[in-house]
Every structure is written in structure tokens, then in C-alpha cells.
Amino acid sequence: MAAPDILRFEDVVAGYGKQTILHGLSFNVLRGAITTIIGPNGAGKSTAFKASFGMLPVRAGRIFFDDREITNRAPRELIAEGICYVPQGRNIFSELSVLHNLELGGAAAPEGFHLKPRLQAVMERFPVLRRKAKHQASTLSGGEQKMLEIARGLMLEPRLMLIDEPSIGLSPILVEELFDLLRELRERGITVLMIEQNAKRALENSDHGIVLELGRARIQDHAATILADPRVGQLFLGGTSSISGRA
């Protein structure tokens, strides 16, 4: 029987140079759910992702994935464990073809892993990527590029996807599509941990929420409870519908 939490932060301290961003961050991410981390700028949301994915040294505390300690391990090993990380912004290799971008999602594939069938399966799910497989990735639209990044992350069949600000720069329709996709991943058993600026919208599409403030987790609860929490509403959701109304 696997533990209910797939990812666990225990008093994690991390930062850049002399500046400490995470001041003993602790939280759990429940298996098979969509969890959104919200919080003001500088709260340490992206820093937490980087720390968990070996992109930033953890100075103190520990991080567990599936009850195995993964503190300060390299991305390559974490991918092998079953984590993938889709960072903020545009992260495709614009001068390579769409197909080769996808293939690089399997760069850390273990010996004997068959990439070809996996490529086919991923393109099955994303017909637009199949159609444009030979095109240079830079020719994709913004939404398609984000899909390519997510598809690339799925190449090695991760169990946990860390996704940072996926909706930035996408039209409302594409944002809808994106959340549909994340829900679909959840149905397929992939745990999703997401950071979103569009906090209200993201929480509405999540099972759980974590509110970060000054490098610590203030609240961890069901997404609906956090949405209804007046403190959170005032602090991060704009109090009214003003934020959700923004495209």
C-alpha cells in the first residue's frame, strides 16, 4: 500500500546566493490529485519546484518522492524516478523539429526503453503534434508549444508532473483546454502539482491547494475550502472576481 502522499517537503530551506527564499517549507502532495500552489510573488512557488527538481540546492530539510528521499538529486535521476518538470515560459528547442523535441523528452530514458512506440502513443494523444511532426518547433503557436512541452514531459510516463504557470500567454479557450488535459492526466493516474498566477481559475480545477507565503506553507486544504476562505480571497484572489475575469 503506497503512502497517500507522493511528494513531501520537510522543513526545506533554499534560496539564491545569500538570499533565502524557502524558510522551512513543509507540505504534502496527495497521489492522483491535482494540487495547485498559490501565493504572492516571492513566496517561493517556483523556488520550491526548482529545489525539488535538483535545479537549486536544498540547504536544509528533506524532500521525499514516494517515501524515497530525493533531496538534491539531479534532474536526470528524478526523471528516472518518475517526475517531470514543465517550467514557466517557452521551453521548446525552437530550431529542432516537433518530433525531435518530443524525442528529447526521452533523453533520460533507461537502457532498453523503447522510444518509438512511446512517441507514437504521445502523438496519438496530440494529433496537432503528429500533423506538424516535421515542422520546426518555432512554427507552432503559443498554445501548441505549451502542448508540446507537456507532451514531451509525458514521454517517459511520469507519475508526477510539476507544471509552472502553464496558462501564461494562452487564450481563454486554450486555458480551458489545458485544464481539461490536466484533468485527463489525473484520470490516467498522473499526479499534477501546478503553480498558477490565475489562482482562482486554477483552484476551481484542482482537488487541493497549498497557500505559500514568505517561503512557508500557510494553508493546505481542499481547493474548494481555500476558494471559500475569506483570508485567502483577500490576499491572493483579489477578493472579488477581478482576477478571474482577467484573460
Next chain:
Amino acid sequence: MADLLQLLVAGLATGGIYALVAIGFTLLWQTSQTINFAQGEFVMLPAFFVLIGMGYFGLSFWPAVALGGALSVVLLGLVFKKLMVEPMIRHGVLPLVIATIGLAILMKEAVRQFYGADAWPFPVLAATTDVTVFGAVFAVQSLVILAICVAVVVALQLFLGGTRTGRCMQATAQNPTVARLLGIRVERMILYTFLINGALVTVASILITPIYLAKFTNGEWLGLYAFIAAIIGGFNQVRGAIAGGLLLGVVDNFAAVYLSSQYRTAIPLLILIVVVLFRPQGLLGRIEERTV
């Protein structure tokens, strides 16, 4: 007309050599932000390794080339990266640039101390005869050089575009952070580019030294030409380096004949100035957006 064709082929041959050196230059820049101002000396040195192999160890030409080539790839690739690039790049691009300028002086003076300031003859790869094709006379040497350059460039392109390792190298060059996030062995890919650069300068050295003789100062203008070729072609593009190198070789040859051999060396610099003024990203380059 026949003269023109002849000049063109001769220009493309030397241009091909510049292109090889310029490609190495851009590869190092793309994958590791290394600007190697010792690149010219990197081309100067392997020829001396070959001469040492032949003169001191009594090897015949090809074994000496093999040995000198291997030594060059190790020294100019692996050792250069480990002992100079890795310690210096941590302090930024500029300290590394200055360090490579120092390295250039060191290599130049070391060769002079060890081998003297004379220009040494170097074995040619092909007979110094001419062939006549459709009424035009071509130096066999030029054709051989051009063929080798084309073969090397094609092989490199096939490797970079047609193999998974090559594409991992391209990914590393385009976006090292994302490459790392995908579990690409970024450090290893960077090392590969240094080794490839070592191989490119070795080939260039073997091709160009028979023409200009082995001299400790060869690196001065070779490095400058490669740098100019890379800049006018587009510093961040392999195909830019190829175009820049070929253009430079052809213009240089034509200028020597039709303008004046005295002003010849000024022409590449003029082209450089014009390109930098009107198309700073280079003829085939793209404008770089770097996030800090």
C-alpha cells in the same frame, strides 16, 4: 571566364578551411559561451605536432598526422576545457576571453622557443599539379582541400542532425537549462563540442599549413579570419560560419588578384565593419534573446 572559375575554386578551398575553424568557434560559443581567442593558435599547433612526430620520432606523414591529431584533440579539446574554460567561465565570459588571449600568446611563444621562428615546409596532401576541366585549369590541391572541407562539414551536419547525441548537443546549445531539465547530459555534450573543435582545427591545420608553411605566427591571422567569418556569417549558426568562411575565402582571393595584394588584408575587415554596421546578427544569424 576560366580564370574566374579557377579563382573561385581556389577561394572556396581556403574559404572552406576558414569555415572549419569558424564552425568550431561558433560551436564553442553556442554550447558553453566560450569565445576562444586562441582559436588561430589552435590551428597553428597541430601542424607542429605532425612536424615533431616526423622530425623527432621519425614517423612517416600519416602516422604523424594520426598521432598529432589525437594529441591535438586531447590537448585542445579536453585539457583546454578542464584547465582553462571550466575554472574561468565561472567568473564570466570576459575573464575567459582574456585568458584565451593569454593562452594564444603562450602557445605562440612556446612554439617559437621550441621550434624557432622559421617557416617550415609541410607535406602536401595531393600532388601540386593542375587538372584541366572544361578548359579551366584547377590546382589539384584546391580541389582536394575543397572536397575534404565539404566532407567534414557534411559529416558534422549528419552527426548533429541525424543522431540522437547530435540532437542532444543542439538542444544543449539552444537551451542548456531545459536540456538539463530533460535529463540530457549537458556537461558531456559540452565536452563533445570541445573535442569536435579539436578535430576541426586539426583538419584545418593539416589543410592550410602546406600553403602557408608552418610558422609560429600563423595563428594571428587565422584566428582573426575565423573570427571574422563567424561574425559575418552569424555567430550563433553553424551554417553562418560556413557561409562566412566561404565568402571570406573567395573575396580574399579575388581581392588579391583584382584589387591589390597590399590592400588584400583590409578587405575582410571592411566586410566585417559593413556587416556589423548594417546586419549585426550576421548574414544568416538570428538575434539572440538571452535570459539571465
